[in-house]
Amino acid sequence: MSRLTARPLRRSLDQIRYVTPVRPAAARDLIASVYAQSERDFGMIAPPVALHSPAPGPLAACWIMLRETLLAPPAGGRAARETVAAAVSLGNACPYCVAVHGAAMGGLAGGPEAAAIASGRVEAITSTQLREIAAWALNTGELAAPGGPPFPAAELPRLAGVALTFHYLNRMVNVFLEDSPLPPATPGVVGRGLMRVLARIMLSAGRGAAPPGASVSLLPAAPLPADLAWAAGLPHVAGALSRAAAAIEDAAARAVPASVRELVLSQLAGWDATAPGPGRGWVADAVSGVPPADRPAATLALLTALASYQVLPADIDSFQRHQPGDEALIAVTSWASLAAARRAASWLVTDPPARATA
Numbered sequence: 365m366s367r368l369t370a371r372p373l374r375r376s377l378d379q380i381r382y383v384t385p386v387r388p389a390a391a392r393d394l395i396a397s398v399y400a401q402s403e404r405d406f407g408m409i410a411p412p413v414a415l416h417s418p419a420p421g422p423l424a425a426c427w428i429m430l431r432e433t434l435l436a437p438p439a440g441g442r443a444a445r446e447t448v449a450a451a452v453s454l455g456n457a458c459p460y461c462v463a464v465h466g467a468a469m470g471g472l473a474g475g476p477e478a479a480a481i482a483s484g485r486v487e488a489i490t491s492t493q494l495r496e497i498a499a500w501a502l503n504t505g506e507l508a509a510p511g512g513p514p515f516p517a518a519e520l521p522r523l524a525g526v527a528l529t530f531h532y533l534n535r536m537v538n539v540f541l542e543d544s545p546l547p548p549a550t551p552g553v554v555g556r557g558l559m560r561v562l563a564r565i566m567l568s569a570g571r572g573a574a575p576p577g578a579s580v581s582l583l584p585a586a587p588l589p590a591d592l593a594w595a596a597g598l599p600h601v602a603g604a605l606s607r608a609a610a611a612i613e614d615a616a617a618r619a620v621p622a623s624v625r626e627l628v629l630s631q632l633a634g635w636d637a638t639a640p641g642p643g644r645g646w647v648a649d650a651v652s653g654v655p656p657a658d659r660p661a662a663t664l665a666l667l668t669a670l671a672s673y674q675v676l677p678a679d680i681d682s683f684q685r686h687q688p689g690d691e692a693l694i695a696v697t698s699w700a701s702l703a704a705a706r707r708a709a710s711w712l713v714t715d716p717p718a719r720a721t722a
Contacts, residue, residue, distance in 0.1 A: 376411050379542055382680050383690040386417040394420045397582055398427045405435050405573040407565035412461070412533050415540045418690035421583070421615045422698040425608035428579040429532065432604035433525035436576040441522070442567070443472040444515065447494045448526040450481045451501040457673050458534035459543045465530075467563040469494075500712070501527050513712070521598040524712045525605065528592075531705035532698075538672035539697055576600040586610035591706055594713040609702065616699035619692040623654040624662045628669055628700055632707045640670050647671075660686050661696055668697045669704040 377385050388409060391399050395417055402409050413430065416423035434445050446469040453461035462482060470478025473494060480488035486502055489495035496514035501523075513520060544550075546558060577600035588596060588606040595602040616625070631650060640646045644667075651662040660682040667675045684693060 376545065377409070377414055379545075380411055380415045380540055381542075382540055382677075383415060383418050383693060385411075385414045391417075394424055394582065398423055401431065401574075401579055401582075402427060405431055405570065405578075407568065407570075408562075410464075411541055411545070412537050415536065416694055416698065419615055419694035419698070421611040422694055424582045425611040425698070425702075426533070426536070428582055428604040429525070429529045429608045431573075431579045432576065432600045433522060433529050435570050435573055436578070436600060437573055439571050441519070442570060443469065443494065444497050444519070444523065445526045446472060447477075447481075447489075447498050448501040448523050449530045450478075451486065451498040452527050452530040453534050454481060454484055454486075455502045456531065456534035456538070458537055460537050460541050460545055461530060461534055463559060464545055464562070464566075467559040468566055471560070471563040471567050497523070518597065520713065521595045521601045524594055524709055525598075525601045527712055528605070528705045528709035531708045532701045535668050535672040535701035535704060536697060539668060539675045577603060580604050580607055583607035583611050589706075591710055594709075609706075612695075612698050612702050615691075615695040619661075619687060619695035620665065620699050621655075621658045621661055623658045624665050624696075625699075627651065627654055627662050628665050628703055631666060632669060632703055635670065635704075635707060637708065637711065644674060647674075657686065665696055665700040668700040672701070 377387070386395050388399055398413070398417075399409050402413055406413075413423070413427055416426045434442075434449060446465050449465040450462055450469050453465060466478045466481040469481060473491060477489050477491060477494060480486065480490075481498070486495060486498045489498055493514070500513055513523070515523060545562070550558070576598075580600060580603040584607065585603070586606045586609070588602050589609055592602070592605050592609065595605050627650065647663055647666050650666055651659045654662045660679075664675065664679050664683045667679060680693065683696070687693075687696075
């Protein structure tokens with residue numbers, strides 16, 4: 365890795381807001397294991413992973429989901445997986461993840477394909493296969509072919525797993541990171557060059573990644589939830605999702621009040637994949653029925669799940685006045701993010717939601 369590239373990578377953890385990530389030199393035990401695997405298989409300790417480090421369980425959960433769906437061998441098919449990652453990120457208005465995974469897609473499939481994703485023009489992707497996969501992922505299954513998703517059935521656990529992972533990560537990134545993975549004020553031509561270099565680092569690390577399932581032992585075994593039964597066809601994906609879900613639920617049990625869980629799950633049950641709004645009046649109305657002491661957590665959890673781009677510093681401050689500490693903040697946002705991701709992934713493997721009409 366060149367000095368030009370290494371310096372921005374070392375400083376990238378400085379872009380994480382609201383929480384203080386564990387620095388690599390200070391990492392111990394589970395955090396150190398996650399960081400070591402991330403450097404080995406992803407080429408770096410990426411900020412979307414590191415932002416979870418105040419809460420070791422959710423950190424490991426995030427990593428094993430990402431690793432076993434997107435990064436685990438075989439290397440063939442990585443272009444389709446990066447396409448899903450970029451398209452889901454586009455649909456969730458997560459420019460950070462669009463930039464990173466659009467660049468990786470471009471490194472595998474060519475610059476025009478990455479440019480199509482970056483511009484939000486999925487229809488301009490020249491590869492018929494990748495265009496259909498992007499439409500399937502971007503539209504939460506709505507544009508899948510009548511006979512099923514536009515890829516072999518054996519790939520459903522992997523590609524739906526990537527989609528679930530990025531529905532999760534996009535929400536966490538929107539809350540805790542800026543819009544770009546590059547340092548502020550990076551000149552355009554320098555930025556494009558850096559993104560290409562970062563994509564090469566990621567893809568090179570992926571080609572030498574350890575076998576499928578190499579990360580799942582970071583967390584204890586857990587049963588696969590019924591709503592994730594579609595992952596059972598690939599044991600390493602099923603193992604990652606089941607263990608991750610259990611770890612995030614365990615962290616939430618100590619930080620997310622029961623009234624907040626009930627509210628978020630009831631809102632998600634009626635969610636039709638459209639953005640709430642306009643404005644933020646919807647969240648004030650929704651939380652009015654929970655106990656006043658729980659409303660800051662309910663506000664933050666609902667915003668994270670349904671409109672993560674609307675989370676404001678004031679929402680974080682209000683939550684932390686009632687529940688101080690970085691670990692609780694990660695526990696609440698990770699639980700809300702995964703709850704929404706599981707709901708969105710269900711539409712990819714069954715029927716898409718009926719959209720509300722004006």
